[in-house]
Amino acid sequence: MAVRASREIVIDAPPEAILDAIADIEAAPTWSSVHKRVHIVDRYPDGRPRRVEVTVKVLGIIDHEVVEYHWGRDWVVWDADRTSQQHAQHGEYTLSPEGEATRVRFDLTLEPSTPLPHFLVKRAKKTVLIAATEGLRGFVLSGKGSLQHD
Template identity: 25%
Template sequence: MSKPVVREVTIDAPVPRVIEVISDLENTDRWANEAKSAKVQAHDDQGRPTRIVVTLGALSFTTDSTYEVTYGENTVTLTCVEARLIKESTITYTAHDEGDGTTRLEMASTMEVTVKGVPRWGLDRAMGSSAEKNLQSIKKDAEG
């Protein structure tokens, strides 16, 4: 797996609100750039989604991908466990309390695809662009 693509944004909202937006995986399509829809398959004892099937669309591809979701101290990690076009993918959101009511949200993602001929630089560029759009959408949702 290659180095993660990392992007961050400062959000004018406290960490719990930011994590709440990210954890709303039933509505991932509101803020995840490539997500067209999401269906939760399992929840943990706190009611948070732990397994989701996301219909992803980018360029001319549309595919369903299954992700396991884990939660840590101010983190949400999505790990792809089944997909046709994705060989491996991990996305981790980490929220940092800036001490003034704002949150610095970092998104780190790695991905390997099964599509032949996709250059690494192209995939990294697309992942970076997607991360920036996703972070801006999370910011808008958390601040709104």
């Protein structure tokens, strides 16, 4: 059974700055409690990540994923290959300018490889949503997110 989670926040930054922060995927472990290790396998010609190997940990469950990203002017989507913990994963950030700020919508759908108790799913969703939105907001506002991250 697929698990879906979504959340919207407003970040006081333009969409380009937010996409640059997301594209700085190697820095994700510094702002996302879920990401433990990130390795970019290859990039698009503009420097944005295309295929990425990621180690994630949610509620003590560790998973190793290969994720493929696709980038638009005001969105990014990704899909993860099948792993030992999940059959499928699809994620999206959609950005909408609101004056000087940007509304950020995060959507995640994943299909666990084994059934999980409802209380664990609920706790995992909360952890992932906070990391993906509040963690991103903190990183963007710190000014550290860019494609030139070392």
